[in-house]
Amino acid sequence: MKDFLSMWRRFVWPYKHLVGWAVVLNVLSAVFNIFSFTLLIPILNILFKTGANETVYAYMDWGDADLRSVAVNNFYYYVTWLIRQFGPSLTLLFLGLFLGFMTLLKTACYFGSSAVMIPLRTGVVRDIRIRLYRKIVNLPLAFFSEERKGDLMARMSGDVGEIENSITASLDLLLKNPILILFYLTTLILTSWQLTLFTFLVLPGMGWLMGRVGRRLKRKSLEAQSLWSDTMSQLEETLGALRVIKAFGAQNTMAERFSKGTNKVRDAQCRIATRQALAHPMSEFLGTLLIVIVLWFGGILILNNPESGLEASTFIFYLVILYSIIAPFKEFSKASYNIPKGLASMERIDRILQTENTIVEPAHPIDIHSFTHSIELHNVSFSYDGRHKVLDDVSLTIPFGKTVALVGQSGSGKSTLVDLLSRFYDTTGGTITIDGTDITQVSLDRLRTLIGNVSQDAILFNDTFFANIAFGMPNATLDDVIRAARIAHAHDFIMQTESGYYTRIGDRGDKLSGGQRQRISIARAILKNPPILILDEATSALDTESERLVQDSLEKLSSGRTTIAIAHRLSTIRQADIIYVLHEGRLVEQGNHDQLLAIDGYYRRLYKLQEGNPCGCEHK
Numbered sequence: 001m002k003d004f005l006s007m008w009r010r011f012v013w014p015y016k017h018l019v020g021w022a023v024v025l026n027v028l029s030a031v032f033n034i035f036s037f038t039l040l041i042p043i044l045n046i047l048f049k050t051g052a053n054e055t056v057y058a059y060m061d062w063g064d065a066d067l068r069s070v071a072v073n074n075f076y077y078y079v080t081w082l083i084r085q086f087g088p089s090l091t092l093l094f095l096g097l098f099l100g101f102m103t104l105l106k107t108a109c110y111f112g113s114s115a116v117m118i119p120l121r122t123g124v125v126r127d128i129r130i131r132l133y134r135k136i137v138n139l140p141l142a143f144f145s146e147e148r149k150g151d152l153m154a155r156m157s158g159d160v161g162e163i164e165n166s167i168t169a170s171l172d173l174l175l176k177n178p179i180l181i182l183f184y185l186t187t188l189i190l191t192s193w194q195l196t197l198f199t200f201l202v203l204p205g206m207g208w209l210m211g212r213v214g215r216r217l218k219r220k221s222l223e224a225q226s227l228w229s230d231t232m233s234q235l236e237e238t239l240g241a242l243r244v245i246k247a248f249g250a251q252n253t254m255a256e257r258f259s260k261g262t263n264k265v266r267d268a269q270c271r272i273a274t275r276q277a278l279a280h281p282m283s284e285f286l287g288t289l290l291i292v293i294v295l296w297f298g299g300i301l302i303l304n305n306p307e308s309g310l311e312a313s314t315f316i317f318y319l320v321i322l323y324s325i326i327a328p329f330k331e332f333s334k335a336s337y338n339i340p341k342g343l344a345s346m347e348r349i350d351r352i353l354q355t356e357n358t359i360v361e362p363a364h365p366i367d368i369h370s371f372t373h374s375i376e377l378h379n380v381s382f383s384y385d386g387r388h389k390v391l392d393d394v395s396l397t398i399p400f401g402k403t404v405a406l407v408g409q410s411g412s413g414k415s416t417l418v419d420l421l422s423r424f425y426d427t428t429g430g431t432i433t434i435d436g437t438d439i440t441q442v443s444l445d446r447l448r449t450l451i452g453n454v455s456q457d458a459i460l461f462n463d464t465f466f467a468n469i470a471f472g473m474p475n476a477t478l479d480d481v482i483r484a485a486r487i488a489h490a491h492d493f494i495m496q497t498e499s500g501y502y503t504r505i506g507d508r509g510d511k512l513s514g515g516q517r518q519r520i521s522i523a524r525a526i527l528k529n530p531p532i533l534i535l536d537e538a539t540s541a542l543d544t545e546s547e548r549l550v551q552d553s554l555e556k557l558s559s560g561r562t563t564i565a566i567a568h569r570l571s572t573i574r575q576a577d578i579i580y581v582l583h584e585g586r587l588v589e590q591g592n593h594d595q596l597l598a599i600d601g602y603y604r605r606l607y608k609l610q611e612g613n614p615c616g617c618e619h620k
Contacts, residue, residue, distance in 0.1 A: 007346050008174075011127060012167065015120045019175065022120075025113035026176045030183040032106035037320050039099045041313045042079040117171055125164045128349065132156055135352055140359045141424045142384065148233040155352065159345035166342015173339070177328035184325040191318045198297050199290070199322065227265045234258055294322060359423055365443040371450055371531040371562065373435045374399050375421065381429035382416060390416045392585040393430070398578075403563040405573035407603065408582035414566045417582075418534045421564075422451050452530035454554070456537035458521035460509035465494050466501040468509075469523045476527060488523035488553040490516070515549060522553045533558060535565040570607050579603065 012019065059077050060070050082091040136152065188196045238245065238254060245254055298315050375398040382391040391413045398404045406414040419425055421432060423444060432439050439447055460468050469484055470476035481501060485491040493516055497503040509517045525533065535554060551572070567573045574593045581589035581596065581603045589601050596603035 007163075007166075007343070008170065011124045012120070012171075014127070015123055018116050018120045021116045022113045022171070022175045023179065025109045025116070026179045027183075029106050029109035029113060030180050032102050032109060033180075033324070034183060034187050034321070036099050036102035036106060037317060037324070038075075039095050039102070040320060041317050042076070042095060113176065117175075120171070121164060121167055124167055125160055128160050128163060129156060132160070132349060132352060135355070139352075139355060139357055141419070142358070143355060145384070151230075151233055152352070154232040155345075155349055159348050162345035163342045163349070166339050166345070170339055170342075173331065177331045180328045181325060184321055184328075187321050188318065188325070191314060191321070192298075192301075194301060195294060195298055195318060199294055227261070227268055231258070231261045231265055234261060290326065291319065291323060295319065359426060359444065360440075361444060362441050365446065366437055366441045368434060368437060368442055368446060368450065371434060372400055375532070375562070376433045376436075377417075377430065378433070379430035380417075380420065380427050380432060382413075382420060382425065383428050386428075390585050391420075394582075394585075394587045395430075396580050396587060396590065398562060398564060400562055401560070402577040403558060403565065403573075403575070405565045405567055405576035405579045406582060407567055407570060407573065407579060407606065409606075410568075411584075412582040413585045414582055415536060418536065418564055418566065421532075421534070422448055422453070450530055451532045451534060452525040452528050453534045453536065454518075454521050454525050454557075458509065458514075458517040460505060460512075460517055460520060462504065462507045464499075464502045464504055465490075465497075465520065468505065468520055469501075469527055471524055473527055480527060481523075484523040484527040485520075487526050487556050488519045489549045490519040490523050519549065519553055522557055526557050531561055533561050533563045535563060537566055537568065570603075570610055581606075 058073075060073050062070055065073075079091065079095075082094060086094070132155070185196070188199070234254075234257065238258070245251060298318065302312060302315060377394055377396050380391055380394045381389055383389050390411075394413070394417070406417060408414055416425070420427055421439070423439060426440065434442070434447075434450070461471070465485075466478065466481055469481045469490075473480075478501065482491060485494060485501075494501055494503070505511050505520075509520065512520070535558075565573050565576065570593075573579060577592065578590060579592060579596055580587060581601075583602055589596055589599060589603050591599070597607065
C-alpha cells in the first residue's frame with residue numbers, strides 16, 4: 001500500500017485538477033444511474049398491475065417524515081397522478097422516455113470521466129519516461145559499468161507500459177469504483193437493510209478468495225520483467241556485434257541462446273496471464289453465486305415475512321442495483337492483478353530514479369570565465385571498485401597553451417586521468433585544480449564547456465552532418481558549421497553527398513568511413529572552440545591517408561589551446577612540450593621526447609619497442 005500511494009503522490013497528483021473532474025463526473029454518473037434504475041419500480045408495477053399504482057398517494061411536504069419516506073411517497077404520487085391523467089400506456093411511455101434521458105446523462109458523464117483520464121494517463125507515462133531519461137543522462141559513468149543497456153531499454157519501454165496499465169487500474173480503483181460502490185450500497189441499504197446485511201455477510205469470503213489468487217502476481221511480474229530485460233540485453237549485444245557473429249559463424253549459437261531466453265520469458269508470461277485470465281470467470285461465477293443466494297433470501301422475505309415491506313418490484317430493483325455493484329467489485333479484482341504488476345515495474349524503475357548521483361553539483365559554484373594559467377593534479381588517486389587503484393598518488397601540471405602527452409601501457413590510467421578532469425568520475429583521493437580552483441567547486445556545465453574531446457571511437461548520432469557538428473551548440477549557424485568542417489577537412493566529402501550538410505549519416509555514422517567519422521568529430525570540437533582539448537588515441541584506428549588528413553586537422557585544432565594527447569604510438573607525440581609517462585597507475589617519468597630518451601628509462605624502452613629495436617641497443 002505504501003508503494004502504491006507513493007506512486008500516486010509522485011506521478012498522479014500533479015494532475016489533481018483532472019482527478020477532481022473525474023470524481024465529479026463519476027458522482028453524477030452514479031446518481032443518474034440510480035435514478036434510471038429507480039424508474040423500474042413504477043414501470044414494473046404498471047406492467048404487472050400490482051397494487052402500488054392503485055393506491056391513492058397524498059403529496060407530502062419535505063420534513064413531514066424521514067427523507068426516504070417523503071421521496072418514495074412523492075415519487076409514487078406523481079406516477080399515480082400521471083396514470084389518472086393520461087392512462088397507464090402513456091405513463092409507461094413517459095417513464096420510458098425519462099429512463100432513456102437519464103441513461104443518456106449517465107453515459108455522457110461516464111464518457112466524460114473516461115475522457116478526462118486520457119491526458120492524465122498519457123501525461124503520467126510521458127513524465128516517467130522524461131524523468132527516467134533525464135536521470136540516465138545525468139548519472140555518472142560508473143553507474144553504467146554495472147548496468148546493461150538492454151535492461152535500461154526494457155525499463156524505459158516494458159516497465160513504463162506496465163505502470164500505465166497499473167495507473168489505469170488504480171484510477172478506476174480509487175476514483176470510479178468507490179463512488180459507484182458508495183452510492184449503490186446506500187441505495188441497497190435504503191431499499192432493504194435486511195437483504196443488504198445478509199449480502200455483506202457473504203461478500204468477505206468471496207473477496208478473500210479473489211485476493212488469494214492475486215497475491216503472488218507481483219513476485220511473478222518481477223521475474224518476468226527481469227527475464228525480458230535479459231532478452232533485450234542480448235538483442236542489444238547482437239545488434240552491436242553482428243560482424244563478429246557472422247565472422248565466427250555463430251548465428252545458430254546466438255539464435256539458440258536467444259530462443260532459450262525467449263522461452264523463459266514466454267513461460268513466465270504464461271503463468272501471469274493464466275492468473276489474470278482467471279480473474280474474470282472467477283468474479284463472474286462468484287457474482288452469479290451471490291445473486292442466487294440473495295434471490296433465495298429475498299424470496300423468503302417476500303413469501304414468509306410480509307411485514308418486511310419488500311414487494312416483488314422493489315426486490316427486482318434491488319437485484320438490479322446489486323448486480324450493478326458487482327461490476328465495481330470486479331474492477332477491484334482486476335486491479336488486484338494489474339496494480340501489483342505496475343508496482344513491480346515501478347520498483348525496477350525506482351532503482352534508477354532513486355540511484356544517488358555521486359557527481360554532486362557544488363551548492364555555490366565558482367564561475368570560471370576562462371583558462372589562463374595551468375591545470376594541476378595534487379596527489380590524485382582513483383579506484384573504480386574501492387579496492388584496486390587505477391591511479392595512485394599522481395601529481396602533475398599541465399601549463400596553459402602547451403601540448404601535454406600521456407603515455408604508458410594499456411591500463412596505466414591515461415584515459416581515467418582525463419575522465420577525472422571532466423568529472424565523469426570524482427577522485428577518491430587528492431584534488432584537481434584549474435587556475436587554482438578545485439574543479440569540484442565549478443558547475444559541471446561550466447567545467448565541461450572548457451573542455452573538448454576527440455576520442456578514438458568517434459561518437460556520432462543518426463542525424464544530419466549539420467546536427468552532428470553543431471551538437472551541443474544550439475546557436476550555431478550553417479556558416480559556423482561550414483567553417484569548422486573546412487578546418488577539419490570534412491567539407492569536400494560532405495558536399496559530395498545527396499543533401500550536403502543535411503544528409504543523414506546513419507546509426508553511429510555507419511554510412512561514413514573511419515576517417516570521415518573522425519573528421520566530423522574534430523569539426524564538432526573546432527566549433528565548440530574549447531580552451532582545453534583532449535585527444536584520446538584520435539588517429540590510432542585510421543589508415544595512412546586518413547591519418548594524414550586527421551593529423552593535419554588536429555594540428556589546426558590544437559593551435560592556440562592547451563592540448564592533452566593520449567597516445568600509444570609515440571611517434572605521434574614527439575613534438576609534445578611535456579610527456580608524462582604512467583605505469584600501473586603511477587607517474588614514473590616526465591619531460592620532452594629527447595629528455596626522456598636520454599634518461600634511458602621506461603619511455604625509452606617503449607619507444608625502442610615501437611621502433612623495432614627491442615633491446616634498445618645501437619645498431620652500427
